[in-house]
Amino acid sequence: MTAGDLAAALSQKIEARLFLPERELLPNLDDIYELQLAFYENLVLSEAEILHNGAYFAKAGGKYTRHFLMCTGEPLKLPDHSSSRLKSFFEKNLFRTGYATHGLFPYRGKFHPQMIKGLLNAMGLKQGEKVLDPMMGSGTVAVEASLMGIDSVGIDASPFCRFMAQTKVDTLTMPLKRAKAALINSEEVFSYFQKKVGKPAGGSKSRKRKPTGGYMEVMEPAADYVMATNRERLSERERETSETYNFLLLAYLDSAGYAERSNRKSPLEQFRAILERYLFVAEKIQAVLQGVESELGKARLLEGDARVLALENESVDGIVFSPPYSFAIDYLQNDSFHLDFLGVDGDELRQKMIGLRGQKLTEKFDCYHKDMERVLSECARVLRRGRICTIIVGTNNNQLSKILGIPAEAVRGLHELLIEIAARHDLKLVKMMSRSIVGISNTMRREYILMLQRST
Numbered sequence: 001m002t003a004g005d006l007a008a009a010l011s012q013k014i015e016a017r018l019f020l021p022e023r024e025l026l027p028n029l030d031d032i033y034e035l036q037l038a039f040y041e042n043l044v045l046s047e048a049e050i051l052h053n054g055a056y057f058a059k060a061g062g063k064y065t066r067h068f069l070m071c072t073g074e075p076l077k078l079p080d081h082s083s084s085r086l087k088s089f090f091e092k093n094l095f096r097t098g099y100a101t102h103g104l105f106p107y108r109g110k111f112h113p114q115m116i117k118g119l120l121n122a123m124g125l126k127q128g129e130k131v132l133d134p135m136m137g138s139g140t141v142a143v144e145a146s147l148m149g150i151d152s153v154g155i156d157a158s159p160f161c162r163f164m165a166q167t168k169v170d171t172l173t174m175p176l177k178r179a180k181a182a183l184i185n186s187e188e189v190f191s192y193f194q195k196k197v198g199k200p201a202g203g204s205k206s207r208k209r210k211p212t213g214g215y216m217e218v219m220e221p222a223a224d225y226v227m228a229t230n231r232e233r234l235s236e237r238e239r240e241t242s243e244t245y246n247f248l249l250l251a252y253l254d255s256a257g258y259a260e261r262s263n264r265k266s267p268l269e270q271f272r273a274i275l276e277r278y279l280f281v282a283e284k285i286q287a288v289l290q291g292v293e294s295e296l297g298k299a300r301l302l303e304g305d306a307r308v309l310a311l312e313n314e315s316v317d318g319i320v321f322s323p324p325y326s327f328a329i330d331y332l333q334n335d336s337f338h339l340d341f342l343g344v345d346g347d348e349l350r351q352k353m354i355g356l357r358g359q360k361l362t363e364k365f366d367c368y369h370k371d372m373e374r375v376l377s378e379c380a381r382v383l384r385r386g387r388i389c390t391i392i393v394g395t396n397n398n399q400l401s402k403i404l405g406i407p408a409e410a411v412r413g414l415h416e417l418l419i420e421i422a423a424r425h426d427l428k429l430v431k432m433m434s435r436s437i438v439g440i441s442n443t444m445r446r447e448y449i450l451m452l453q454r455s456t
């Protein structure tokens with residue numbers, strides 16, 4: 001190769017080979033799977049769709065994308081004493097996690113919202129179609145789908161998840177006047193919830209047991225709204241009252257969770273700081289949405305069991321979910337504080353929770369296998385033909401190796417198990433991507449994205 005040829009080769013841009021020239025990628029895309037998703041977005045989305053729904057582009061045709069606009073500016077109101085590590089985490093993940101209402105409640109095992117947006121695009125979902133997340137957790141899919149004009153159904157066995165997800169979706173549009181007034185009167189609001197819901201334990205590990213009459217009483221007067229199947233019947237004022245109430249309650253539960261783990265700030269100060277952050281987040285996303293003329297997708301969020309979906313055959317256009325990672329996280333223990341507040345019977349719920357059922361580890365694994373067989377059979381039943389079901393799953397090989405009594409290198413990952421089960425239910429693997437997991441103990445290094453297609 002001549003010196004001239006070498007210079008010419010090095011002057012080429014890989015982006016120019018992969019993407020249309022008028023499409024500019026976001027900064028900080030450093031994972032291969034992100035480039036892959038950007039590549040699929042480029043293939044399946046028109047310029048208008050990239051501007052409205054693209055997850056990995058900053059600009060198209062000279063205009064900024066909505067994702068770019070949604071994420072720029074101050075990401076979150078971080079407390080002044082935040083460590084530089086935390087600050088740099090938010091900077092690095094500016095376009096990945098902290099935008100819209102996703103940051104409202106810290107929920108472990110939560111999806112990476114930008115990835116969900118990219119996946120919904122790669123799955124060919126369009127505005128007006130419907131996506132299902134049968135294990136919605138904190139509702140990442142519902143929030144993303146709404147922002148994209150895609151309708152969604154979200155289901156979770158945990159009533160707390162349903163409450164949290166609904167509140168995150170409602171906050172996208174909720175009038176904020178009364179929540180702002182609540183911040184001015186934060187002392188009064190705080191003591192109202194303290195009486196109604198119970199005191200946070202304040203730095204101690206011990207959990208307060210049901211201090212009130214339970215879920216319905218706690219939710220009053222929002223209970224009707226949260227539990228209602230026909231929410232359209234509520235007057236605008238009733239709806240606003242309930243949405244504000246839920247927003248404040250979520251902030252209170254969030255602050256109570258913090259107060260349980262640390263006593264750095266008084267519970268009241270903690271509540272005020274969290275409420276302030278929630279309002280900041282809500283105002284920011286609402287300002288962006290006001291500048292864009294487009295309808296949000298409708299979200300129907302339910303308490304239910306992914307093993308027996310209360311949905312018609314072939315009624316959804318796509319499915320995205322992340323099952324519990326085998327038995328890595330005990331969701332009930334994690335949420336016990338909030339579930340207690342909501343008066344939920346933990347033992348009864350445990351019977352439904354995938355990954356937690358069974359006594360000994362081998363029995364747990366057996367239950368997990370059988371449960372996932374039922375979940376995938378249900379997914380195939382409700383998915384329209386030719387459409388995609390995407391599963392995001394990680395594997396803990398060390399744990400599995402102990403249970404199965406074989407060396408870690410010989411363990412088949414959970415993703416392989418799920419691919420095999422899916423194939424038995426007419427869901428065929430068409431694409432697999434993987435990403436490394438940062439910040440979790442080094443026993444689980446990779447997470448797999450499995451795109452499974454139902455036959456036509």
Ligand SMILES: C[S@@+](CC[C@H](N)C(=O)[O-])C[C@H]1O[C@@H](n2cnc3c(N)ncnc32)[C@H](O)[C@@H]1O
Pocket residue numbers: 107109110111112134135136137138139140141155156157158161304305306307321322323324325331352353354355
């Ligand atoms: C990995 S988390 C999902 C997190 C979610 N993707 C998010 O972004 O927040 C798994 C969820 O499955 C739920 N779950 C466990 N068993 C279930 C069942 N039988 N039916 C429905 N949901 C279940 C748990 O409550 C938990 O919220």
